[in-house]
Amino acid sequence: MAIAPIKKIQILGHQSDQEAVLACLQDTGLVEVTKVDETLLPDQPPAEKLADLDNRLRSLKEAIDKLGLYGAAKTSLIGSFLKARPIINPEEIEAAVNSSSYQPILVEIKEKEAKIKQLENQVKRLTADFESLHPWNGLNLTVSDLSDSRQTHIFLGIINQSDYVQFIPEIKSKNLPLFLELVNQIKQQRYLIMISLLEHKEEVEQIMRRHNFHFFILPESIKNEDSMRLTVKQGLILLQEKNKRLKLESDAVTEEIISLIPQRILLMGLYDYFFNLRSRLLAIPRLGSTGQAFLMEGWIRAGELAGLETRLKEFSALAIFSREALPSEDAPVDLKNKPYIEPFEVITSLYGLPARYSIDPTPFLAPFFFIFFGLCLTDAGYGLIMVIAALIFLRRLKSVRSAKRILNLILLCGISTVVLGSFVGGFFGVPVKQLMLFDPLKNPLIFLIIALALGFVQIEFGLLIKMVQELKQKQFADAILVSLAWVLLLPSLALIFMKLPWAKNAAFFAAGSIVLFSQRRIKNILARLAAGLYSLYDITKYFSEVISYSRLLALGLSTSVIAMVINTLSRQALGIPLIGGIVMVAIFIFGHLSNLAINTLSGFVHSARLQYIEFFGKFFVGGGRPFIPFKKEKIYT
Amino acid sequence: MEWGLALGILGAAAAAFLAGGGSSIGVGLAGQASCGVLSEYPDKFGTLLLLVALPGTQGIYGFLSAFLVILKLGLLGGSVPSVTVAQGLAIFGACLPVAVAGFISGVHQGKVCAAGVMMVAKQPKDFVKPLILAALVETYAVLGLLITILLLNGIKVG
Known part of the structure; x- marks a missing residue:
């Protein structure tokens, strides 16, 4: 109970064992490795190896993220808090690392991604061309007709209605040999085709410019071998077909990427493998070295020392020393409590850990928090929901300690709410008269x-x-x-x-x-x-x-009154003809869920506040440094 | 309608709209701040939601008090009791603690939460600390609610 005793540990070993010992420490996750402050030379991590690892991690992360974008399991809001992590066989990862069999996957994903980008750009361009060309579909000319001939020049252009009415008289007054046709009009825009002799090109163009002509240039995508002989209308169809083909092609590539999604789990495992390898390398400068031997220092929970020693027995040339922490040393603080108290460590840790020589307030605050939360929520039904939700999530996730602690806390708070709720509250706003000690209202x-x-x-x-x-x-x-x-x-x-x-x-x-x-x-x-x-x-x-x-009363009453209000409102909704029943159920479910959510929040916050301010103020000495053992980090798995 | 009843309704209305208004401003402040943070860190939505929701409780307290008055005055069907002017005034007065304390604390809790949102952006692990600080502001809305409930409980109508 209370603050776990922590010991200083020193490991002295031969340089050749260094990597293996670090790996063993990381695997057990029992020791917080600190910097050796003796005058030994700090060991340098191999720089090129680190850079290589960084590169690998980066490309793995890119690939994982990309596969994530292509629809690997979407997670819900609650799911994002407590996501079930994939489980991968360590041997499989080992094999993949040794054979580098994952590299082709990364390359493939990168290439496919680039291919999709390229195809998408083409599609975008073709779509834009299609749209700009579409107003001209009334032109009964082939694409090759639309380029200059030996004597004539063709103008295609768009002009506003207001400019158009002035332009026509002016161009007619010049009496030039001209062919002019209105091809299309959309809203205020007039689409015109004009054919003039080459010798008049300059003159006509000047007049057109004065009237704010917007010259239309045929898009490149239509000026190729296939479409030269086609009319504009046929060209448009061709564009559309091309577009469709490109889209199909990009869909096919997307499918190929999606087929790689099952590999994502392996990539995640590899990421974690390399990540932990990297953190081992990064730990090296904390050790001291003489060239022949290395020295490692750290903190360990006193109770786990024996376990570590047996684990390290495989190294013959290793000396392990341990002693109590000196008062001058900055030893970390770790809480250790009985299983039914342990969840309440969440509340202590949120405030900050107690100083090394003071006491752990967790066992003292636990019963109060337990009761306070129940009084704040005071609805057995809500408590039941919390209990069920906590049990479901506890079943689904097995190993993560911090998440487990929170779920256990929710479970305990739920139990407290069920008990206290039946005595002084109700069940979804309906008081159970037989159980009630008194009616708080x-x-x-x-x-x-x-x-x-x-x-x-x-x-x-x-x-x-x-x-x-x-x-x-x-x-x-x-x-x-x-x-x-x-x-x-x-x-x-x-x-x-x-x-x-x-x-x-x-x-x-x-x-x-x-x-x-x-x-x-x-x-x-x-x-x-x-x-x-x-x-x-x-x-x-x-x-x-x-x-x-007294806030306990106010919060407790507010939950039960709001629950009653929700019941009253949903009963009144029953009066609505036809859909009354549906509305009633909707109000009931939505109302109670939101009441549960907001009151759980304020119940938690206010119960915690009472501990932090009213209770801790009496005796608590803060400032403890959390115990952070050197261990395997799990980013994805 | 009698004056007494009207005064009582005025009290219920004041509790709902003042406390609700305070919460609206508070949630608005925290919500704006969290949108800024979310644009950088979209994965913090869950944590920020707590900070944004917290100033919303004042509105609920006001709503709850208003509803208690509505029940007391029998406005949801049933017989409306006769309410004297003095009783109406008493109900109106009883609604003031939650209304005014709710309004002011809602706004200021919103400011604390907005600042807390900024803090979460930099220290994601410490998200409970601003929650607790915001709860310090909320204390006075809770006390206001408590007095309103106790006062309403003491007023006998009809």
Whole structure:
């Protein structure tokens, strides 16, 4: 329980074993490897090997991402939190690494991708050509007719209606030998073909430019052997056919890429393999080296030392030393708790780990968090949903520890909600009268008193923990004269209201002790008493902290009232003719799910806040550095 | 309609629209900020959603209080009790804590959440810390709700 003891470990071995030892450490994942601070030469990782690995990782990642884009399993929102990871046989990966059989796959994906890009660009270009040519489909000329002949020049152009009405009279007034035909009109645009003699080309062109003619140039894609003899209309059909062929071709290539998707899992495995190889190389500079031997230092959980030693037995030329951490050393902190407490480590870690020499608050906050969350959600139905969801996900994912911890926390919170919800709440907003201890809507005061009492107990508990810690550190005066005084003062103040005769005296003694001793470190006696008197002002702080627990009532009520509202609304929807039933079910499901979501969020956040601010404030000393063992990272698998 | 009933309805309306307005502003602020972050890190949607949703609770508290008033006044069918002007005024007053505290804390919680969204962009693992900081702001909306519920519970109508 509490903070796991951590030992310093030193491994001394022959240089030739270095890589294998690192691999073994990474495999077991038991040791946090730290930098050797002796005056040994730090070993350099082989630079070209690292660069090569980086390259491989990059191309693997590219390939994995690309295959991902081509429709490898899409994940849902929840799925993205808890994705089931593919499982790959390590021997298969080993084989693939040794034979480099994966390289052709990478090349293939890259080439196919480039091919698709190229085809897509062609399709885009042809589509654009098709669209620009389409207005001219009324032209009854072949493509070759549209280029200049020996004596004539052909103008194709687009002009606005407003320019057109001025252009026609002007060009006619010139009396040039011209052929002019309106091919098409779309909205304000007029599509014109004009044929003039070559000698008049300049003159005609000038007039056209003055009237904002937009000259149309035949797209290159139509000016080739196949379509020279075709009319514009036929050319268009040809373009369309070409486009279709290209699309089919690109679809075929896409299919080929899709057929590679099953290989993605192997690529993922390889990525992780190389990634871990790389992190082994990167760990090398942390070791010390003499050229012949290497020295490795790190931290290990005391309980796992024996296990590591047996694992390292295969190396004959290896010496392992271990010792307790020195106070001056920056040893990491690791929490270790009983299985039913362990999920609550999530809450402690979210705040930050406790300092090395303090205590782990997890076992102390666990029962409070458990109850608080249940009171905030107060609906057995919602609790049941949480329990079922947590169980489903727990079954689906086997190994990841951090995800498991969170799921177990959800499971426990769900259980608490089911129990407390049936006593003071209901089942999807419908109170179960037989189970209910009291109706919080009719008697909110009872609930309020329970909430405040819970708060009072937790604050007292926090003060007690502080006192015990001071006793352990042999600060007896602080523990008895101040902390114990506070522990006694708060309940006796509360009891004064109940008119218990001795409560006054107890409160008086406790307060006196606080005034006299809380500021013992101040030399001047008057200043000390004044400061001690001022410390009594903390009573208001404790008062407001207890009041703060009233949020449990507000949050609990808000869940059950909203659940009731949803039921009322869905019942009223039944009145709608025909689709009433469907609307009712929709309102019921959607309403309860969103109520569950928002109240789980605020239930979690507020329960956690009560721990962090009201409870931790009493005794918690933060600043612990998390224990990060050197281990295999799993990016994809 | 009597004046008392009208005053009660005014209270319910104020609770819903003031607290709802505060939440709208708050969720809006956090939502804008998270869109900015999402454009860089689309995979953070799940985490950011929590931060954006949190300022939404004030609106729910206001809605809930309004609904309690509606039940009290029997507006959802059933017989409408006679409400004196004093009772109506009392209901109106009882709605004010959740309405005003909800409005102001909704806006400011939104600001904290928006800042938290920026923080998540840089420190994705610490996403609970801004949630807790935002919950500190929410405390006062929760307390407002609590007082509103207790006051409403104390007012006897009809």
